[in-house]
Amino acid sequence: xxxxxxxxxxxxxxxxxxxxxxxxxxxxxxxxxxxxxxxxxxxxxxxxxxxxxxxxxxxxxxxxxxxxxxxxxxxxxxxxxxxxxxxxxxxxxxxxxxxxxxxxxxxxxxxxxxxxxxxxxxxxxxxxxxxxxxxxxxxxxxxxxxxxxxxxxxxxxxxxxxxxxxxxxxxxxxxxxxxxxxxxxxxx
Numbered sequence: 001x002x003x004x005x006x007x008x009x010x011x012x013x014x015x016x017x018x019x020x021x022x023x024x025x026x027x028x029x030x031x032x033x034x035x036x037x038x039x040x041x042x043x044x045x046x047x048x049x050x051x052x053x054x055x056x057x058x059x060x061x062x063x064x065x066x067x068x069x070x071x072x073x074x075x076x077x078x079x080x081x082x083x084x085x086x087x088x089x090x091x092x093x094x095x096x097x098x099x100x101x102x103x104x105x106x107x108x109x110x111x112x113x114x115x116x117x118x119x120x121x122x123x124x125x126x127x128x129x130x131x132x133x134x135x136x137x138x139x140x141x142x143x144x145x146x147x148x149x150x151x152x153x154x155x156x157x158x159x160x161x162x163x164x165x166x167x168x169x170x171x172x173x174x175x176x177x178x179x180x181x182x183x184x185x186x187x188x
Contacts, residue, residue, distance in 0.1 A: 002062045004037045004054045012044070012113065012122055014061040015052070019044045019115070021123050044122045047096030065113040065122060072108045080104070082112065082124075091121055098124050100177045102159035105132060126177040131186050132156050133172050140166045150182075 004027075011022045020041035029035040035056035042049045054060065070082040070091070078095040091112070095101050103126070104110075111125040137153035150162040153173075161175055163182045174183040 001059050004056055004058050004060065006062070007037055007039065007054070007060070010113075010125070012063040012065050012115075013041075014063055015041065019063055019122060020050075021113075023049065044097060063122070064116040066116050067111050067113055067125075070110055070112045070124075072104050072106060072110060074106060075101075075104075082110070085109070093121055093124065097121070098126075100126055100180055103130055103132070103155075103157055103175060103177055103180065105130065105157055128178070129174050129176055129183055131172055131174050132159075134163070134167060134169055137163065137167055137169050137171075140168045 007022060007025050009022055009025065013020055013022065020043055022039055023042050024040040026038045027035065028038060037054045037056070037058075039052050039054065040049060041052055069085045071085055073081040073083055073090070075081070079092050080095060080098060080101060081090060081092050083090045098104070108130065109127070113122045113125065114120065115122050132155040134153050135156050138151055147165075149165050151165055151167075152160050153163045153167060154160055155173070155175070159180070161173070161180065161182055163173060167173060167182075167185060172186040172188060174186050175181065176183050
């Protein structure tokens with residue numbers, strides 16, 4: 001058992017007969033009344049996100065997890081296949097467990113959190129950013145960097161990302177996996 005002071009991003013808890021991962025939290029101490037913690041929880045079984053408020057000192061039931069390094073192999077419909085880089089054991093995960101499945105490139109290393117009680121995978125932690133090649137974008141205009149204007153572009157995984165006007169097909173761009181937004185152009 002833990003309390004609200006132990007809440008942090010990525011913590012897995014048992015709540016409402018389900019297992020949730022804390023995506024965001026905010027400790028609030030109002031001028032009048034008791035303190036509380038506002039959280040955004042993501043269900044690890046169906047992918048739904050809900051907001052919940054815990055009063056200060058509330059006991060929460062944590063889930064013991066073990067983190068292992070896996071490599072993304074391929075997707076088959078809504079099933080994504082991963083391989084443990086140490087034991088070469090393969091697992092299949094449903095698309096709703098993944099935070100940004102459209103940004104996964106074959107061969108990408110991810111961290112998979114596994115419930116130590118049941119040995120079932122709970123969630124997949126993507127790298128903070130990923131470099132992908134632009135496969136389709138309207139032609140860019142040289143010198144068009146002064147404004148914040150963007151255009152849609154398709155990357156090699158099939159995802160659509162808004163990029164600045166100077167990005168062309170064949171450019172490699174760095175994408176933030178948490179938000180799915182463009183970060184910078186990568187020169188190689």
